Amino acid sequence: MKLRKTLLLIAAIAIVIGFGAMTLPESKENISDFGDDTPVWELLEKLGMNGAPRAKSSAEASADKGSEFVHKGYSKKNGKKTAKLSKFYVCTTCHNVVKEFEDPSKISAADRLDYAMKTGIPYLQASSFYGIVNRNSFFNGDYRKQFEKNPKIGKASGDLREAIKFCNKNFAQSRDLEAWELESILAYFWTLQFKVSDLKLSNIDKEQIKKALQSENAKASAISFIQSKYAQAMPATFLKIPRFSALKDDLYKDSRRLKEGKTIFEQSCLHCHLNKKYSFFSLENELLTFKAMEKATRSENYIFSMYYLTREGLPPRMGHKSAMPLFTAEKLSPEQLESLYLYVSARASKKIKD
Ligand code: HEC
Ligand code: HEC
Numbered sequence: 001m002k003l004r005k006t007l008l009l010i011a012a013i014a015i016v017i018g019f020g021a022m023t024l025p026e027s028k029e030n031i032s033d034f035g036d037d038t039p040v041w042e043l044l045e046k047l048g049m050n051g052a053p054r055a056k057s058s059a060e061a062s063a064d065k066g067s068e069f070v071h072k073g074y075s076k077k078n079g080k081k082t083a084k085l086s087k088f089y090v091c092t093t094c095h096n097v098v099k100e101f102e103d104p105s106k107i108s109a110a111d112r113l114d115y116a117m118k119t120g121i122p123y124l125q126a127s128s129f130y131g132i133v134n135r136n137s138f139f140n141g142d143y144r145k146q147f148e149k150n151p152k153i154g155k156a157s158g159d160l161r162e163a164i165k166f167c168n169k170n171f172a173q174s175r176d177l178e179a180w181e182l183e184s185i186l187a188y189f190w191t192l193q194f195k196v197s198d199l200k201l202s203n204i205d206k207e208q209i210k211k212a213l214q215s216e217n218a219k220a221s222a223i224s225f226i227q228s229k230y231a232q233a234m235p236a237t238f239l240k241i242p243r244f245s246a247l248k249d250d251l252y253k254d255s256r257r258l259k260e261g262k263t264i265f266e267q268s269c270l271h272c273h274l275n276k277k278y279s280f281f282s283l284e285n286e287l288l289t290f291k292a293m294e295k296a297t298r299s300e301n302y303i304f305s306m307y308y309l310t311r312e313g314l315p316p317r318m319g320h321k322s323a324m325p326l327f328t329a330e331k332l333s334p335e336q337l338e339s340l341y342l343y344v345s346a347r348a349s350k351k352i353k354d
Contacts, residue, residue: 022348032213036197060180066188085174088322093278096128097241104230108334123268125325141236194206199229237329261343294348
């Protein structure tokens with residue numbers, strides 16, 4: 001009896017305090033206050049922007065389950081394991097979930113490789129999920145053209161939910177997502193949104209944004225200003241298969257280019273091929289592999305040629321439905337592809353040891 005009374009009292013106090021907090025007028029101080037950890041969407045919404053693709057909450061869906069789908073390919077419902085999404089892959093076969101650029105407004109292939117070299121993260125065909133809820137256009141550039149005839153591409157290009165479904169079908173070769181599974185993945189993506197500290201904002205920039213938050217007419221320009229600090233969409237340019245020509249001897253002394261090639265081989269090719277991790281074809285960090293890859297690349301338009309494969313990709317074939325996505329110019333520049341061949345041929349001819 002006594003316990004019940006105490007609980008009731010606590011509840012009553014909580015309601016009064018909670019209510020009080022709710023009716024308290026927000027001070028100007030509060031409105032304009034933000035810090036390094038403030039999510040960028042929160043800031044944009046304070047400035048009056050809307051349209052955030054938030055996940056719908058439900059009893060089944062959660063960001064934790066979304067994380068399991070993305071990293072493991074399955075999760076649980078009512079304590080029971082769900083069916084796997086894909087027989088071959090998980091989302092992280094092709095997508096990172098971490099930052100891929102030092103400065104999210106500078107997104108060239110060179111910037112991306114520099115950052116991968118510094119951090120050791122995989123260097124993959126698809127864009128990272130980090131900051132994806134902050135983007136507003138998907139499957140851009142030549143992807144849009146490639147899927148022109150697919151009636152779903154229109155929706156997928158402007159709607160993150162549709163983009164997830166589209167990739168799940170067309171790249172991940174997965175089963176259909178149930179509604180709660182899709183919302184879980186989206187909820188997980190929201191844990192990966194940009195924070196103020198991810199954007200390269202100077203102290204003066206931050207002061208300007210604080211002023212805009214308090215003013216009535218500077219809000220729209222503050223929104224555009226913040227959006228100029230990160231890429232709104234990932235561009236995609238398909239390239240032709242380059243003609244093979246032997247590289248100049250001098251290049252084999254260029255340690256920067258060799259290191260670039262090594263990084264691409266180890267953080268990209270081996271990410272999927274080492275011990276046949278995500279493919280039926282094995283590449284190892286050893287002489288036989290380097291010799292085979294070097295020889296294949298000298299023969300033009302040969303299916304094992306690195307020049308051919310990176311630019312054309314490999315569609316799903318009979319027997320197994322796994323496929324290798326191509327690398328766009330933004331994910332592997334012509335110079336980077338040349339560095340890859342440089343490294344592989346240097347290893348094949350034993351010009352370098354590792
Ligand atoms: C076999 C490789 C592969 C797998 C596996 C894969 N994707 Fe993708 N995905 C791609 C490629 C390639 C693109 C093309 C555009 C890009 O990412 O820049 C893409 C694009 C996307 C996009 C749009 C990104 C943008 O900014 O344009 C979303 C969203 C997406 N994938 C979600 C997923 C989810 C969720 C999974 C797991 C269920 C998944 N993908 C698994 C290769 C893959
Ligand atoms: C995202 C995963 C992924 C990455 C990264 C990747 N591959 Fe692949 N690759 C595949 C898949 C899947 C196949 C399809 C064939 C299979 O599963 O056996 C394939 C096929 C191949 C084949 C042809 C095998 C055949 O059966 O015809 C070669 C050679 C190859 N890749 C080399 C490379 C090289 C070189 C790189 C680095 C530039 C690379 N791959 C990067 C997933 C990947």
